[in-house]
Amino acid sequence: MASSTTAVNQVIGQVRGLIRTMRPRQWxxxxxxxxxLVFDRKLFQPEYLLATIAGFALFSLAxxxxxxxxxxxxxxxDRAHPTKRNRPLPSGQLSKTVAIGAAVxxxxxxxxxxxxxxxxFGFVVAGYLLLQLAYSFQLKHIVILDxxxxxxxxxxxxxxxxxxxxxxxxxxxxxxxxxxxxxFLGFGKRRQELDMLKDSPGSQSRAILEQYSITLLDExxxxxxxxxLLTYSLYTFSSEGLPSNNAMMLTIPFVIYGFFRxxxxxxxxxxxxxxxxxxxxxxxxxxxxxxxxxAAVLILYVSx
Numbered sequence: 001m002a003s004s005t006t007a008v009n010q011v012i013g014q015v016r017g018l019i020r021t022m023r024p025r026q027w028x029x030x031x032x033x034x035x036x037l038v039f040d041r042k043l044f045q046p047e048y049l050l051a052t053i054a055g056f057a058l059f060s061l062a063x064x065x066x067x068x069x070x071x072x073x074x075x076x077x078d079r080a081h082p083t084k085r086n087r088p089l090p091s092g093q094l095s096k097t098v099a100i101g102a103a104v105x106x107x108x109x110x111x112x113x114x115x116x117x118x119x120x121f122g123f124v125v126a127g128y129l130l131l132q133l134a135y136s137f138q139l140k141h142i143v144i145l146d147x148x149x150x151x152x153x154x155x156x157x158x159x160x161x162x163x164x165x166x167x168x169x170x171x172x173x174x175x176x177x178x179x180x181x182x183x184f185l186g187f188g189k190r191r192q193e194l195d196m197l198k199d200s201p202g203s204q205s206r207a208i209l210e211q212y213s214i215t216l217l218d219e220x221x222x223x224x225x226x227x228x229l230l231t232y233s234l235y236t237f238s239s240e241g242l243p244s245n246n247a248m249m250l251t252i253p254f255v256i257y258g259f260f261r262x263x264x265x266x267x268x269x270x271x272x273x274x275x276x277x278x279x280x281x282x283x284x285x286x287x288x289x290x291x292x293x294x295a296a297v298l299i300l301y302v303s304x
Contacts (some may be wrong), residue, residue, distance in 0.1 A: 033158070035178070041241075066135075141208055158178050190217055229252075
């Protein structure tokens with residue numbers, strides 16, 4: 001009886017560890033797939049809404065595949081990291097065999113369903129997985145390209161939404177804005193990792209950080225903020241399909257505050273190493289994103 005109870009507890013522990021390693025809390029980043037649905041004014045069309053929700057679920061499982069692969073590849077380095085050593089794989093809660101099995105099985109489910117949902121969506125998901133494999137095994141070790149690969153992943157999320165809703169009014173400026181914002185988040189994360197590890201013995205666990213400096217990352221952050229604010233502003237008054245009264249420009253202050261708030265969290269509060277956690281825990285950021293989304297929807301669907 002005791003042995004069966006132990007076996008059940010071990011299985012439960014493995015399942016919990018697997019779910020944690022799949023990082024469902026980070027699925028919030030896959031919300032970028034809804035950008036095309038909202039900004040192409042198809043939010044209330046059931047056909048496209050359901051397709052985008054299905055795409056979100058499939059993309060989230062694809063992202064979880066990447067998280068599993070990353071943690072398997074980095075298991076030794078994570079054991080030397082001051083916080084990542086508590087993750088299920090490096091801590092021993094999750095078996096490496098189970099993680100590898102899940103990483104192999106998920107694409108066998110996700111890819112066929114993605115192509116079934118829409119062939120073009122399937123190709124985007126396949127491209128995302130290939131990009132992330134390249135990141136896990138090579139690009140993450142190349143300075144600058146490591147963050148550019150992360151940014152490309154965000155852009156592919158937007159592209160995934162675009163191919164699902166047959167866009168008519170989606171502006172290319174939103175691709176550029178997404179790129180700038182993703183680079184900003186990526187370099188912000190690198191800055192926080194470098195700042196957190198510079199005085200720690202675990203700093204050797206991420207060799208790529210040795211190729212960055214706080215000064216360089218601060219300069220890159222400034223460039224990314226300028227790029228993002230400029231391209232978003234250009235979108236609000238120069239894109240076709242927006243209300244002719246230029247009301248979309250009213251959303252610019254929310255975007256400005258969001259970037260400034262994030263810089264404040266990085267430089268003053270010492271946060272920013274996990275963008276998804278900032279969104280989930282920082283109340284001013286949550287309010288800002290909520291107000292921006294509400295304003296955009298009202299302008300696009302009511303005033304337009």
